[in-house]
Amino acid sequence: DQQVKQNSPSLSVQEGRISILNCDYTNSMFDYFLWYKKYPAEGPTFLISISSIKDKNEDGRFTVFLNKSAKHLSLHIVPSQPGDSAVYFCAASVGEYGNKLVFGAGTILRVKS
Amino acid sequence: ETGVTQSPTHLIKTRGQQVTLRCSSQSGHNTVSWYQQALGQGPQFIFQYYREEENGRGNFPPRFSGLQFPNYSSELNVNALELDDSALYLCASSTGLAGGLETQYFGPGTRLLVL
Numbered sequence: 465d466q467q468v469k470q471n472s473p474s475l476s477v478q479e480g481r482i483s484i485l486n487c488d489y490t491n492s493m494f495d496y497f498l499w500y501k502k503y504p505a506e507g508p509t510f511l512i513s514i515s516s517i518k519d520k521n522e523d524g525r526f527t528v529f530l531n532k533s534a535k536h537l538s539l540h541i542v543p544s545q546p547g548d549s550a551v552y553f554c555a556a557s558v559g560e561y562g563n564k565l566v567f568g569a570g571t572i573l574r575v576k577s
Numbered sequence: 578e579t580g581v582t583q584s585p586t587h588l589i590k591t592r593g594q595q596v597t598l599r600c601s602s603q604s605g606h607n608t609v610s611w612y613q614q615a616l617g618q619g620p621q622f623i624f625q626y627y628r629e630e631e632n633g634r635g636n637f638p639p640r641f642s643g644l645q646f647p648n649y650s651s652e653l654n655v656n657a658l659e660l661d662d663s664a665l666y667l668c669a670s671s672t673g674l675a676g677g678l679e680t681q682y683f684g685p686g687t688r689l690l691v692l
Contacts, residue, residue: 498680507581508620564610564625567612567620570618
């Protein structure tokens with residue numbers, strides 16, 4: 465049972481444009497959501513997070529939007545840069561249960577220059 | 578401040594053998610979690626340790642076991658290795674202060690190949 469789904473295996477965007485990565489979840493008890501970026505041969509790097517009491521969190525070029533009623537979140541990267549090319553993972557947790565992260569399968573982002 | 582480190586970086590074992598993977602937490606972190614990432618998939622939670630006690634376990638058999646030491650470094654042990662255990666094993670640490678609503682920071686991983 466996949467509780468966190470990233471339905472787009474890959475996304476290709478032109479440098480300078482917006483990248484939008486999407487994530488859906490099924491467990492309504494999730495109350496903390498994170499995005500990680502992963503380069504080959506490295507571990508995931510934390511990007512940005514949002515708790516369920518918010519619907520938006522912004523950090524520089526990265527913004528995460530949370531729609532609890534739709535059980536959907538998205539990561540916006542504006543403007544996209546070639547260095548953003550990586551695999552992006554959406555993750556969620558139930559804080560009460562000690563911070564076990566449930567990950568999606570990832571979306572490969574390619575930013576073309 | 579040092580980040581999360583893992584050793585070894587790569588490992589090749591044969592079926593039935595046992596393996597120990599090691600992780601040093603980020604400075605100031607007392608919680609460590611282990612994840613298995615198979616090819617083409619997202620990381621899957623194996624277990625978490627908080628102040629040397631197991632604090633949650635994912636859907637992995639008992640032959641996956643762990644330890645956390647007083648300095649908060651950690652080991653993942655896998656007995657009776659199977660071909661499907663071939664994966665990237667990731668360790669992540671966190672402060673354990675935010676009641677679960679906190680960020681985990683990952684190490685580079687250990688790539689295990691079982692032949």
